[in-house]
Amino acid sequence: MFEVIRKDLSRLDPEGSASPRTLVAGLLSQGFQAILVYRFFHWLQQKGWSGQPLRFFCERFIEITGGISIPASCRIGEGFRIHHFGGIIFHPTVQIGHNCTLYQGVTIGDRGGTGGAAKIGDNVLIGAGAKIIGAIEIGDNCVVGANAVVTRSMPAGTTALGAPCRLKHPDGRIE
Structure with missing residues (x-):
């Protein structure tokens, strides 16, 4: 999971690095926050844990604050980037x-x-x-x-x- 997140993070930097500066920028980005929530609960789902009720609250929080709905059951490859947030539904x-x-x-x-x-x-x-x-x-x-x-x-x-x-x-x- 962490290697995939690192590759997602590296897409935020034009130079393709996952530097601490890029990490800070990623954590401030609603799109990257949505990806983090998706990656974590998708990883739990792959391990056989639903993550409920925490998953429900985290996914709803991302939907309300960022306008992004990515269910944990989606399958998304590494290096995924949401360039601008809002109104994204999967x-x-x-x-x-x-x-x-x-x-x-x-x-x-x-x-x-x-x-x-x-x-x-x-x-x-x-x-x-x-x-x-x-x-x-x-x-x-x-x-x-x-x-x-x-x-x-x-x-x-x-x-x-x-x-x-x-x-x-x-x-x-x-x-």
């Missing part, structure tokens, strides 16, 4: 790869109570206000543009634009 079945970044107002959910949520690859950037809906797959090195509404899978290296989204492939082709 479905409990969300899977996110390594070194992903997201901005404020991101929702990753199911289709209104049916099915699961997205599986997101490595090195994905999710822009402000983006919505990723349904049990779809977002490939590695994708960019989900600000306010895009993604309801279908994205091949690796593509960019999602608009609502409903259009996919821009690396070769410049748009569909």
